[in-house]
Amino acid sequence: MVKTLWLVRKLGDFASDLVDEEDVVVLLQDAVLRFPSRKGWYACKEDAEARGLSLPPDKLKSYAEIADLIVQAKKVVVW
Template structure:
């Protein structure tokens, strides 16, 4: 189970790493996919990555259905 899903919309708006626990997930959407965080528990919206023509490893890509499933299973969602 995921405690908190952080949806990040802009590249410079990553939450402070101390706020992210092992049970949290950071999901990069929109322009945030242009910059990847240094923590390990992050993913990027596949459609936004394709639209911007950038390369991100396949194991870090989530489609909209995957993102919705994570949101439904989480205790809380925070949008930055």
């Protein structure tokens, strides 16, 4: 179970110091330009592909996988 799912849409809008170890962060839209290097951080596969980015498959989540995370999470925060 995911404690908090953070859906981040823009690079400068997100305060990563709010994220706990049990949280998951998914970078969407223009936020995919920031490489998801931390544990529990992912980029939206379709948004990364639309911007011509090549990221490791283990750092990508599809729209279907993101929808599953939304259902599993105790709380969802959109930035």
